[in-house]
Amino acid sequence: MAQSEARAAPEPRGAEAATKAAVFNAAERLFALHGFQNVSVRDITAEAGVNLASLNYHFGSKDALLFEIFRRRTIELSRERARMLHEATHRAGGKPSVRDILEALFAPPLKWADPASDRRISVQFLLRARSEGTAPMRDVLQNDVSHLERFAQALKTARPDLAPETLYWRLHFALGMIHNNRFAEFDRLNHLSGGLTREGDIPALLKQMLDFAEAGFDAP
Amino acid sequence: MAQSEARAAPEPRGAEAATKAAVFNAAERLFALHGFQNVSVRDITAEAGVNLASLNYHFGSKDALLFEIFRRRTIELSRERARMLHEATHRAGGKPSVRDILEALFAPPLKWADPASDRRISVQFLLRARSEGTAPMRDVLQNDVSHLERFAQALKTARPDLAPETLYWRLHFALGMIHNNRFAEFDRLNHLSGGLTREGDIPALLKQMLDFAEAGFDAP
DNA sequence: GTCTATAGATGGATAGAC
DNA sequence: GTCTATCCATCTATAGAC
Numbered sequence: 001m002a003q004s005e006a007r008a009a010p011e012p013r014g015a016e017a018a019t020k021a022a023v024f025n026a027a028e029r030l031f032a033l034h035g036f037q038n039v040s041v042r043d044i045t046a047e048a049g050v051n052l053a054s055l056n057y058h059f060g061s062k063d064a065l066l067f068e069i070f071r072r073r074t075i076e077l078s079r080e081r082a083r084m085l086h087e088a089t090h091r092a093g094g095k096p097s098v099r100d101i102l103e104a105l106f107a108p109p110l111k112w113a114d115p116a117s118d119r120r121i122s123v124q125f126l127l128r129a130r131s132e133g134t135a136p137m138r139d140v141l142q143n144d145v146s147h148l149e150r151f152a153q154a155l156k157t158a159r160p161d162l163a164p165e166t167l168y169w170r171l172h173f174a175l176g177m178i179h180n181n182r183f184a185e186f187d188r189l190n191h192l193s194g195g196l197t198r199e200g201d202i203p204a205l206l207k208q209m210l211d212f213a214e215a216g217f218d219a220p
Numbered sequence: 221m222a223q224s225e226a227r228a229a230p231e232p233r234g235a236e237a238a239t240k241a242a243v244f245n246a247a248e249r250l251f252a253l254h255g256f257q258n259v260s261v262r263d264i265t266a267e268a269g270v271n272l273a274s275l276n277y278h279f280g281s282k283d284a285l286l287f288e289i290f291r292r293r294t295i296e297l298s299r300e301r302a303r304m305l306h307e308a309t310h311r312a313g314g315k316p317s318v319r320d321i322l323e324a325l326f327a328p329p330l331k332w333a334d335p336a337s338d339r340r341i342s343v344q345f346l347l348r349a350r351s352e353g354t355a356p357m358r359d360v361l362q363n364d365v366s367h368l369e370r371f372a373q374a375l376k377t378a379r380p381d382l383a384p385e386t387l388y389w390r391l392h393f394a395l396g397m398i399h400n401n402r403f404a405e406f407d408r409l410n411h412l413s414g415g416l417t418r419e420g421d422i423p424a425l426l427k428q429m430l431d432f433a434e435a436g437f438d439a440p
Numbered sequence: 441g442t443c444t445a446t447a448g449a450t451g452g453a454t455a456g457a458c
Numbered sequence: 459g460t461c462t463a464t465c466c467a468t469c470t471a472t473a474g475a476c
Contacts, residue, residue, distance in 0.1 A: 236441070239441080239442085270442090271441095271442055271443055271444090272443085272444090273441095273442075273443065273444085274441080274442070274443090277441070277442080278441095
C-alpha cells in the first residue's frame with residue numbers, strides 16, 4: 001500500500017509529504033470516477049482522511065491541484081509512448097511499420113488500463129480532462145502537440161504514398177479509438193454485447209485495436 | 221430566423237411558447253459550448269433574453285431542461301440512423317454491406333455537424349452528454365441500446381464469418397471515431413496538421429471515415 | 441405568464457490559534 | 459504543518475406581487 005502510494009504520488013519523502021500524496025491520490029480517484037465538477041474540496045479531503053485546509057495549503061487551490069495531476073500524468077504517458085516509438089524506430093532501422101507506430105500509441109494507455117495496474121484510474125482521469133478540463137488544461141491539449149508530431153512524422157515515413165491530409169485524419173480516428181475507452185463506454189458495450197467483450201483482457205483488446213487500425217491505414 | 225427556431229425547438233405555436241423555445245435553444249447552445257456545469261440558469265435566461273424564473277416555470281429545473289434537450293436530440297438522431305439503415309437494408313434485399321451499415325451510423329451525426337446545419341450545436345451537446353451527463357442521462361445511454369442492437373444485428377448478417385466478440389469491438393471502435401468529433405478535437409487536429417484537415421467538408425470527412433472503418437471491419 | 445426579491449444550500453478559500 | 463471556524467461568492471429554486 002505504501003509502495004503503491006509511493007509510485008502513484010509525488011516524492012513522498014517524509015511524513016509531512018504523506019498528506020500531500022494522500023490528497024493527490026484521493027483527488028485523482030474521485031475526479032476520475034465522478035467528474036471534476038462533481039467532486040468538492042470537502043469530498044477530497046474526507047476521502048484522503050486529512051484536514052479540509054490542507055488541500056489549499058499544499059496545492060494552492062482546487063484548480064491548481066487538478067492541473068498538477070493532469071500535468072504529471074500527461075508527461076508520464078507521453079514519455080512512455082515516446083520511448084516505445086523510439087525503440088520501434090531503432091529496431092526497424094529508422095522506418096517502423098504502421099503497426100509498430102500504432103502499438104507505441106495504443107499500448108501505454110492500455111497497459112495503464114489493466115485492472116491490475118495502479119494507473120488504472122489515471123487513464124480515466126486523463127480521458128475526463130479531454131472534455132471536462134479547465135481552461136489551462138485545454139490550452140495544453142491544444143497547443144502541446146509536439147508529442148503527436150513525432151507520431152505523424154513516423155507515419156509519413158512509413159506511408160509516403162498517402163496524402164498527408166488522409167494520414168492526419170487516420171491518426172485522428174486512431175486517437176478516437178483510444179479516447180472511447182472510458183468506463184461508461186465499456187459498460188455500455190458490455191451491455192450491448194451481453195458480456196462478450198471483456199475489456200480486462202488487455203492483450204486481446206490491444207490486438208483488436210491494432211488489427212482494426214492497421215487495416216484502416218491500409219485502406220486505399 | 222423564426223423558421224430556424226421553429227425547426228430546432230419544440231412546438232412553438234403561440235407567442236407564449238416562444239419563451240420556452242428561446243430558453244431551450246439558448247441552453248442547448250451554451251451547454252454545448254461551455255459544458256453543463258459551467259453554465260448557470262442565469263447565463264441561459266440572459267442569453268435567451270427572458271426572465272430568470274421562466275426556466276423553472278417552463279421546465280421545472282435546470283436538470284429537467286438538460287434532460288429534455290438530451291432526450292429530444294437523442295430520439296431525433298436515432299430515428300435518422302434507423303431510417304437510413306432501414307433504407308439500406310431494403311435496397312440491398314435484406315443484407316446491406318458493411319459500408320452501407322457504417323454510413324447509416326456515420327452520416328446522420330456528420331450531416332448535423334455541417335457548418336450550414338442548424339443542428340451543428342446539437343451534435344456537440346450530445347457528445348458532451350456522454351461524459352458530463354447527469355445520472356438520468358447516463359442511465360439512458362447505458363440501458364437504451366436497442367438502437368445499436370439493430371446495427372449489431374445488421375453487421376452480423378453482413379459478416380457472419382466474424383466472431384461476435386470481434387464484431388462488437390469493431391462497432392465500439394467505429395463509435396469511438398464519431399465520439400471524437402468534438403470541436404476541441406477538431407481544433408487540436410487542425411493545429412497538428414497545420415490546417416490540412418478541414419472538418420467543414422462533410423462529404424470528404426464521411427468518405428475518410430468510411431474508408432478507414434470499412435477497412436477495419438475487413439481485417440482478418 | 442412574467443417579474444422581483446429572496447430563501448436556502450453549497451462550495452472554495454482563508455484567518456488565526458495551536 | 460495542522461486544525462477550527464468562518465467569510466464570501468455563487469447558484470438553484472420559489473414565494474408572491476403584478
